Amino acid sequence: MAQKPAIPKGTRDFSPVEMAKRNFIFDTIKSVFLKYGYQPIETPAMENLSTLMGKYGEEGDKLLFKILNSGDFLAKADESLLAQKDSVKSTIQISEKGLRYDLTVPFARFVVQHQNEITFPFKRYQIQPVWRADRPQKGRYREFYQCDVDVVGSDSLMNEVELIQIVDDVYKALNINVLVKLNNRKILTGIAEIIGEADKIVDITVAIDKLDKIGLDKVNDELAQKGLSDEAINKLQPIINLSGSNAEKIETLKTVLSDSEVGVKGIEELETVFAYLATLDIKTEVELDLTLARGLNYYTGAIFEVKALDVQIGSITGGGRYDDLTGIFGLKNVSGVGISFGADRIYDVMNQLDLYPKESIVSTQLLFINFGEKEALYSLKALQSLRNAGIKAELYPDSVKMKKQMAYANKKEISFVAMAGENEMNEGKVTLKNMTTGEQQLVTVEEMIKIIG
């Protein structure tokens, strides 16, 4: 036990059954992405630290996995810096690469680097793992998959609408009940302007983001702690407490934010998105939620978040519009909007609710019992025809006790077992056993294909 190998904290192995379930999720998401005209790309697991650092805030920098330089990296490093024992400064000396933290920043890098080969608007999806040196807990891992869809090079709000359609399609296909929360960063900026605390926008959004969790009083406490005047906090109250239908909320905001140019722009954008959505057949409820802020600093327009309604877990999908992201890498005026599906959390939700369709987890459909070399060769021929007909079939490789071979079929949940011994071979047939009913019949290969297929 003690000597057994282990895997690093916050990482997981996936068994065949788990992989079948995960692939069902990935395949579903992928097929929806393709349906909307998005194309796949992949980027390396590691990026230069210079492209990663500073993009996720100070916290994010700490959560980046850094890769030690190759060779005698300590000898090449500046001794005086190492002697200071300052981890942040020393990192630059001994590490120049890191594991990607999300897919959006590498994508921005990709767009800038390949700008001359890309046709805009560029619609891409990307399904790859990302790594964060976070402390693991429920629904939180150090290695997890993101499924990103983004479109860059288009300002049209049609894209926002399309992303919501995609969310609706994906969760309909997965059979998960969700709520889409929608907000707009411009409205948040407008609010900060109106109450005269424009420079505290980040503190304000972080605080009101917690409303659900800690309640109104504590949010106000936190706001005061961040240095907001009582007057500003008072002005904020009607906004934090905003309720009613989406249309009602928008009406209220219109009067409150009428003096803020950005705020008005934000309201217009939201109104347009809701108006477009109203003309479409969308099953999922979309709710305007002003407390939705999301930590990432680069959102400039719409902000999305998707919550599962039947399971208590963090958000399972999130995203938004970012006008300036490629600007960091030197390409100006390219606006993008995208969302990210958290495959691992979706997996946890699906598991808890047991939502997998039976077909999604079948492996082998038919097992041939091995009675010996001559019989095995006879079975092999039949297997070719079955496989050509699209049936997943296998032959037990060793001619061991039948009991053992049957137990193997049972454990792998193979629904049919075929037996071809001397009698069957003489007739040019096989005995087919249905493992759920226990019935057996003598049939030809063609008949088998009909029964199983």
Added chain:
RNA sequence: GUGAUUGUAGCUCAGCUGGUUAGAGCGCUGGAUUGUGGUUCCAGAGGUCGCCGGUUCGAAACCGGUCUUUCACCCCA
């Protein structure tokens, strides 16, 4: 990063205030049944009690450290 929490057979767990050969259920292997699994019966294998160190005549149990699990904060998918 802060504060808690967990770790005993492949799995889920028991093991009282430290005292001889550490237990159960399930699973696994073999047999009853040498061309029939999933049910039943019988037998068997499997554990330096997470790891390192300390206290003690004696530690799975007490203490320290470390790794791991889970949870809250922070942040986030």
